[in-house]
Amino acid sequence: MAATMNLSLTFVLLLSSGLVVVFGDGGDCGATCETIRCFQGGNITCTNRPGEVIQGCHCLCAPKNGRGCVLHLQSGSNQNCPKRSC
Structure with a gap:
């Protein structure tokens, strides 16, 4: 029972953090590093x-x-970052 409860809580936390990434934090620049x-x-x-x-x-x-x-990703790809405006 406790293992099922922990698994459910973990799933809910992962789902909510995914929604924050998708919808951003509401600022002008979308999601932040946090x-x-x-x-x-x-x-x-x-x-x-x-x-x-x-x-x-x-x-x-x-x-x-x-x-x-x-930006240097572990996959080996690189991406030039544009100048930040925020």
């Missing part, structure tokens, strides 16, 4: 922050003052 939950990890590097690696799997996790930021 609400994004990625199944595939990654990190971000920016040309104006040499040697600093920022954990995140979405360009929204790049610093606001970051320039030349690139």
Whole structure:
């Protein structure tokens, strides 16, 4: 009985966190790094922050003052992050 209750609670928590990711946090820029939950990890590097690696799997996790930021996913793909406006 307790195992079923824990499994149900886990399912509800996973479902609610998925809805937050889909619908965002209501701000102008959608989801933030705090609400994004990625199944595939990654990190971000920016040309104006040499040697600093920022954990995140979405360009929204790049610093606001970051320039030349690139998202590096564990799959090996890279994506240039546009300049953030928020």
